[in-house]
Amino acid sequence: ERVKKALYKFTITHKNKALAVQKVQVTVNDSIVNQFSGSVSLHAGKNTIRVACTYTDKSGQVKRAYKDYTVYFDKKEITFDTDLADKDTDTESITFSAAAFYGSDKIPLTVKVNGEKLSGGETFTAQLSEGENTITLSAEKDGSKAEKSFKIKYTPAEFSIDTDLYDRTVNDADFSFYARMKGQSGSAKLSVILNGKKLSGRDNYTCTLQSGDNRIRLYAKDGDKKIDRYFTVTYVPIADDTTRPEITYINVTNGQTVKGSGFTLRFNAQDYQGGRIYADKTEVWLNGLSVECIAQDRNSAYYLQLSGGANLLEIRVYDPEGRYADHAYTINSVSAQKGEQTGVITMSFDADTIGLGQLAAGSEVAIYEGDTGVDVIERFLQQNGFTGDFTGKGDQRYLSRIHKSGAFSGGAVNSELAELVKNDGIADSGTQYADSLGEFDYTYGSGWVYTVNGNMPAYGMGKVNFTDGDTVRLAFTVAYGRDITGSQDSYDKTW
Known part of the structure; x- marks a missing residue:
């Protein structure tokens, strides 16, 4: 209007x-x-x-x-309403609509093709010359003039096949497409073949697909000229109650309330045969915007930046055959100012791998809006009389060393673990200190790692966002985390 x-x-x-x-x-x-x-x-x-x-x-x-x-x-100015646009074409004529208005009033329009006036009402058909053509719209009213030009390049079509076929996956066995020749002589012929059988039709074709991959061949011949093209259309039935992929674990409940803007979503999905579905077969949206996976370990992890109030979380999971299922959750976020407390977690840290046991028992640590994992870990260490060295910048920061006078004396890797580490190709570093413990002490695979609710995330401390009620363990590893319960690559032993 x-x-x-x-x-x-x-x-x-x-x-x-x-x-x-x-x-x-x-x-x-x-x-x-x-x-x-x-x-x-x-x-x-x-x-x-x-x-x-x-x-x-x-x-x-x-x-x-x-x-x-x-x-x-409508302002009092001349405007053009047209579906014309600059473009290249291989057809000799072009049909378009065009009209001129002064404000809301329709006024006479002049249309020229390469300088020659073209007649018509609101629809015009122009015969094009080979090469570049200029179509000009012009109008005038009460002393105002306006003009708009479009460039149309016409290149006669070579012998080719025009079709809307492309490699794709569909969920309906009834399938339609068009296929036609261009630039052909009168004796040219086109054959359309589905899974080895010729389809009848002219320009438009309808067929029934078999489950799985369907091979469509377009074969055209015009004298000595030949075109042979193949397309694969995969038919995947719509998932039903027995075949739909499912989310088997998720750390969100529909309608839950969290305080603050940051939340790390973690979930697992599997197909109807029990196979895991990874992030490449998963789509996640928060309030209509796509969210990228930050890491995959035992779960797929996504960082959600929540808005105050109700947030709509949508997850679509696909199985390897293309079936999919949609899941939706509402997360209510209570807004918090930066630095405002958003919850409490329970945290501990240990050096079991070198025989020092628990260095700080589980204790409560407050978390605040804007915190990263590094901020919370540093706060926990200070509460327990330790200081930490952090390396890297931004979300790449990690804990490289912990200090406290005499706290780390007498450590040693037991013989059974030492054998596992050696068999894993990790060399001894020959360094250890009584007043600090950190990366490259004891072995070249050592350092500080963390688990959240028993799981070791595949992303660093600078990227993690702890949530109210989480249980966090800080642990010293001598084997890149494989000796820590909670790692996917843990050795077959509980340390």
Whole structure:
């Protein structure tokens, strides 16, 4: 429609009352409207408005829908409404629509192709010359003039096949596509073959796919010229209750409340045959925005930057055959100012691997908005009379050494562990200190590692975000963490 005011008001009606609305997003000219409240601001001329909605049904399945609208804000200036655009084409003629307006009033339009006037109403057909062509739109009203030009390059088509086929996966056995020759003579022939059998049809083809891979061959011949193209279309049935991939563990419950903006999501998924599904077959969105996996160990891990209030977490997992299942969770975030306490964790640290046992018993440590794992670990060490050296910058920081007078004297790697370490190709470093303990002491595979709720994350201390109620263990390793219970690569022994 055409309007005369820049402030454009409209309402959104959700027609399917059985679906719960999770998120509504409005964009104007590709810019997101923050906190849409019934009106948007238009630019002069053409405006594109998109209304995108996310819903969940009673079973928790996620559904999405959107609609696009075009609204013109008319000022007293000449504008053109056309579907013309600069482009290259291999067809000798081009058909397009064009109209001119002065404000909201339609006015006479002049269309020229390479300087020659073209007749038509609102639809025009231009015959092109080989090479570059210029199509010009012009209009004038009350002393105002406007002109707009488009470049259309015409290159006659060589003998080729035009098709919408491409290698893809589909969930419906009924499949349609088009395939036709271009630039051919009258004697040219096209054969369309599905899984070794010729399909009947002309330009448009419909077939029934078999489960799994389907091979479609397009073979065209025009005299001595031949074209042979192959496509693979994989048919994967929609997952049912017996074949749908499942999330087997997740550290989120629907509707849970957390304090603060940072949360580390951890989950596992598997296919109906029990095989693990990794991050390359998983998609995660938070409030409509894609979230990348930060690490994979026993779980897949994602860092979530929460907004105050309700946050919509959506997870889609695919099995190796392409079946997928959607899962949705609401996480309520209570906003916290930077430095405000967001919870309490229980933390301990030990050097069991060198016989020193527990160096600080489990104790509560406060966590605050904006904390990284490094901040919390440093706070814990100070509470227990230790100091730590941290190496690296930003989220790459890690704990390289812990100091306390006399706390680390008398350490030694027992013979059984020493044999395992030796067999693993890790050499002794020959260094140890009574007043500190850190990387490269005892072996060249030593240093400080951590576990969270019994699991050793595959990302560093500078990247971890602890959550209220977590149990964290700081442990000294002499074998890159493989000697620490909680590591995926732990030796077959509990230390």
